[in-house]
Amino acid sequence: MATITGNLNERPTPARRGTSSLQRLGELAIESLIRLCGYSAILFVFGIFFFVFREGAPMLFGGLDLLKFFTSTDWNPVSKTPSYGILGLLAGTASVTVLSMALAVPLGLGAAVFVSEFCSPKIKEALKIAIEMLAAIPSIVWGFIAYMMLNPLIIWATGAPVGLNVLNASIILALMSVPVIVSVGEDALKAVPDSYREAALALGASRWEIVYRVLFPAAKNGLLAAVLLGIGRAIGETMAVLMATGNANQIPTSPLDRVQTLTATIAAELGEAVQGDDHYRVLFVIGILLFVIAFVVNLSADLIVRGIRGKQNA
Amino acid sequence: MAPQTYSICTRDLNLWYGDFQALKKISVDIRASCVTALIGPSGCGKTSLLRCFNRINERYGNVRTTGEISILGKNVYDEDVSLSELRKTVGMVFQRPNPLPISIYENVLFGLRVHTRHNAINKSQRDELVETALSDVFLWQDVKDKLQSKATLLTLEQQQKLCIARLLPLKPRVILMDEPCSALDAEGTQAIETLIDTLKERYTIVIVTHNMSQAARTSEECIYMLLGEVIEHGKTKTIFLKPQRKETEMYIEGRYG
Numbered sequence: 001m002a003t004i005t006g007n008l009n010e011r012p013t014p015a016r017r018g019t020s021s022l023q024r025l026g027e028l029a030i031e032s033l034i035r036l037c038g039y040s041a042i043l044f045v046f047g048i049f050f051f052v053f054r055e056g057a058p059m060l061f062g063g064l065d066l067l068k069f070f071t072s073t074d075w076n077p078v079s080k081t082p083s084y085g086i087l088g089l090l091a092g093t094a095s096v097t098v099l100s101m102a103l104a105v106p107l108g109l110g111a112a113v114f115v116s117e118f119c120s121p122k123i124k125e126a127l128k129i130a131i132e133m134l135a136a137i138p139s140i141v142w143g144f145i146a147y148m149m150l151n152p153l154i155i156w157a158t159g160a161p162v163g164l165n166v167l168n169a170s171i172i173l174a175l176m177s178v179p180v181i182v183s184v185g186e187d188a189l190k191a192v193p194d195s196y197r198e199a200a201l202a203l204g205a206s207r208w209e210i211v212y213r214v215l216f217p218a219a220k221n222g223l224l225a226a227v228l229l230g231i232g233r234a235i236g237e238t239m240a241v242l243m244a245t246g247n248a249n250q251i252p253t254s255p256l257d258r259v260q261t262l263t264a265t266i267a268a269e270l271g272e273a274v275q276g277d278d279h280y281r282v283l284f285v286i287g288i289l290l291f292v293i294a295f296v297v298n299l300s301a302d303l304i305v306r307g308i309r310g311k312q313n314a
Numbered sequence: 315m316a317p318q319t320y321s322i323c324t325r326d327l328n329l330w331y332g333d334f335q336a337l338k339k340i341s342v343d344i345r346a347s348c349v350t351a352l353i354g355p356s357g358c359g360k361t362s363l364l365r366c367f368n369r370i371n372e373r374y375g376n377v378r379t380t381g382e383i384s385i386l387g388k389n390v391y392d393e394d395v396s397l398s399e400l401r402k403t404v405g406m407v408f409q410r411p412n413p414l415p416i417s418i419y420e421n422v423l424f425g426l427r428v429h430t431r432h433n434a435i436n437k438s439q440r441d442e443l444v445e446t447a448l449s450d451v452f453l454w455q456d457v458k459d460k461l462q463s464k465a466t467l468l469t470l471e472q473q474q475k476l477c478i479a480r481l482l483p484l485k486p487r488v489i490l491m492d493e494p495c496s497a498l499d500a501e502g503t504q505a506i507e508t509l510i511d512t513l514k515e516r517y518t519i520v521i522v523t524h525n526m527s528q529a530a531r532t533s534e535e536c537i538y539m540l541l542g543e544v545i546e547h548g549k550t551k552t553i554f555l556k557p558q559r560k561e562t563e564m565y566i567e568g569r570y571g
Contacts, residue, residue, distance in 0.1 A: 195410060196415065198370065198408065199408065199414060200424070200428075201373060202370055202406040203401060203425040203480065203481075204398040204399070204428050206428075214415075218414075
């Protein structure tokens, strides 16, 4: 109540003298509601971090051997002498992320260049809708595709005994990250002033020469941000990789090896872990780790994008 | 007339943007090694005409042209014309200086890199070309110690000089200028006009301008356009002192436009 009166006193608006106090109160309520919606994003981020951290903290600061945690592949949380080494899981996440980016970056940036520079407005509209739809496919559906279509396809093509492996998950993750890379990448290319294209064209450059001699250097920060956001998407994805990787905790030596990722481990084991015991808390420590990775990736993407804006203004 | 006398000749040139006809039956002969100014009120088609000469107006899909433009005796609308070669011969300077967001050095060499095979020119030749081009536009003294810094950080006047300099290594025959001083202050304008004066012996220069006194100062011939048509074409002195047509006289006197 105190804040409401405070606000009313702050804004004695002569222009609204005619309106009833009820109307004014309604407007104020809506204004505060909208403000609350805006601030809620910050609240939620901190809230989530707080709760994940609270569950993981007792283990993180007591009992967990961090050196072993990061360097051992021995993940055995339910034995009599449990061991918590996530190196295998880290390797699983890393291998799937790296291979998926190797597929998604050329595809995504190529698509971004095509959409922004080469295609006609009509095709552009159609492609953008298709790309948005690709982004809207639920991850569980991607999981189905990994399981039902890619799995036999990989067995058929490579002769591997099982088609659920690094390659399968990477293809799925690549397809899931491409929409992010395309839309952010296209924005970056669109932000390059048209006068640069015209200058290069007037000097006799072809369209492709304009792309790699002018647009790539001019938009490199935005394109890098696009790639980082794609990486963020790939690292954080859970459901599709849970279904696609084959879930074997090991350091892969080939794309046809099965792996298990950090995210999939949490999803698969949290239900069985006894609430409050060490296993449960270690899973939350992994959650904190994922949080930190996602934060670093997103923050660098953000700083890079900000970097371009700053320079353009200078 | 000998073919060398004129650099650009157009015959019955029409141009449409969609349904709108921006140029109507333009037939002009633009003299070689001389500055020709295109003048006329906004929307009269002078920039459209200029942008036909290197066919850069074709980057927008809805442009249609008929007629003929021959540059140095070759019709630019012929099938066998390479746009890249055309634009090497016919350089263009834009209204707003548009150096590329790369180093000063690379801006000067950009055209060459597009037009020559990789490593066809060695480092010392490149250095020399850059120095010559920048000296020709009176920019060398200002930038010789910061050739590797970004071209977009230069002042607008320096940027515009750089935009002229980067045409020179390609050895163009014609330089098109679309209101090259409109983004510059008085001092910058004067510097560019002086530069035009020194370049006109070596290149055919066509300059679009809104500024009557600039046309009077820089050009030897003037083409006055109105509503997509050429109204009058002649010596600048004649156009300014004894215009043949009523419309030209009214425009020159500033009664409209």
